[in-house]
Amino acid sequence: MAEPTVAVFRPDDERIDEAVDLLDSLGATPVPDPMLAVEPTGAVPRTDADRVVLTSKTGAELVGDAGWDPGEAAVCAIGPATADALREAGYEVDLVPAEYTSAGLVDALADDGADGARVEVARSDHGSEVLLDGLDVAGAYSHETVLYRLVRPAGSGESAELAADGDLDAACFTSSLTVEHFLGAADARGVREEAIAGLDEAVVGVIGEPTRETAADHGIDVDVVASEATFEALARETVAATRRE
Template sequence: MSREVRVAVFRPDDERLRDAVELLDSLGATPVPDPMLEVEPTGRTPRTDADYAVLTSKTGVELVADAGWDPGEATLCAIGDSTAAVMREHGYAVDVVPDEFTSTGLVETLRGRVPGARVEVARSDHGSPVLTDGLEAAGGYVHETVLYELVRPPGSGDSAEMAAAGELEAALFSSSLTVDHFLDAAAERGLRDEAVAGLDDAVVGAIGEPTRETAESRGIDVDVVPDAADFEELACAAVEVAAPTYRE
C-alpha cells in the first residue's frame, strides 16, 4: 500500500468488530474501530403459532435460540445468507432466503405465499417498515416482536474527531443506524459539520442502498456500495478505492 489508509468501522463490539479489524489488517489498512451500536435485549420472544417466521440478524437468532424459542410448524425465513447460516448453527431449518438480501427482496420472495397467513417478524427496534408494510400489503397478518434495542455506546465518536481533522481515508457504514449514531456522536462533540466535511475527502462505503440513502439524506456523499450487502465486500471495495495499490 502506497500510503496509510485509516478506515473507520462502526460494528458492535463483539466478534463482528474483531472480524472487521482483522479483515482490514489483512487488506493492509489501518482499522479505526469505533462501535456505534450496542445491543440491549428486551427479553421478548417471537410468537409460536405463526405460519411464517422471519429473522433478520445474527443477534436476533442468538437471542431467540438462547431463550429456547420453538417456531413450531412455521416456515422459517432469513433475510440473507449470514442470518441463515447462524440459524442453521442453532438448529433451525431455514426454508426461505431471498435472492436479494434486503427487506424488499424478502417481500418479493414471499409476496405470493403470505396472503391470509400469520407472519411473525422478529428483529431490532430499528427494523425497516419496508418489510412489515410490504408483507401486510401482500395480504399477510403481520406481528412484530422487538427482540432488542440498538443504542449508541457511551464514549463513541473518536472517529468523528478524526474525520473532522482530516485523519480518515475511509469510513464503512454497515447500517443506517451507524450513520445516525456517527452524526450524533459528532454533534455531541460539537463538530458535526466538520466531521461531514472530513468525510467528503474520504472514501465512504455503505453496505446497501438503504444505508446509502440515509447517508446522502444527511449530507454524506457515498462513494462505494457493494453489489451484495456483505461487510467483507464493502471493506474490500472501499479500501480498493482509497488505495488502488493495496493488493500489490
C-alpha cells in the same frame, strides 16, 4: 501507497473483531468504533405464525438463548450471516432471499406464497418499514416483535474526531442507524460539521440503498454502495475505492 485508515462501526463483539481482521487482510488500517450496543427486551417471537422472519445475527442468537421453539412455522433469514447464526442455534432455515435486503426478503416471501399467510417479524426496534409495508402489499398478515433495542455505546466517536481532523481515508456504514449514531457521537464531541466535511474528503461506503439515502439526508456524500449486502463486500469495495482516489 500508505495503508488507508478505514472506520468500521460493527457491534462490539466478534463482529468488530472479524471486521478488523478483514480490513487488515485487505491492507487497510482499521479504526474500530462500535456504534451499536444491544439491549435485549426479553421478548420472543409469537408461536402462531406460518413464517417467522429473523433479520440479524443478534436476533438469531437471542431467540436461541431464550429456547424459542418455532413449532411448525417456516424460519426465514434475511441473509447468510443470519441463517448461519440460526443454524448454529439449532434451527432449520427454510428461506434465504437471493438479495439480502428487506425488499429482497419481501420478494422471496411473496414468491413463496405470503398472500394470506401469518408472518412474524422478529428484529430490533430500528427495523426498516420496507419489510412490514411490503408484506402488507403481498397480502400477508404481519406482526412485529421487538427482540432488542439498538443504542449508541458510551465513548463512541473516535472516528468522528479523525474525520474532523482529516485523518480518515474511508468509513464503512452498515446501516442507517450507524450513520445516525456516528453523527450523534460527532455532536457529542462538538465536531459534527467538521466530521461531515472530513467524510466528503474520504471514501464513504454503505451496505445498501436505505443506508445511502440516510447518509444523503444528513449531507454525507456516498462513494460506494456495496454490490452485495454483506460486510465483506462493503469492506473490499470501499478499500478498493480508496486506491482509485
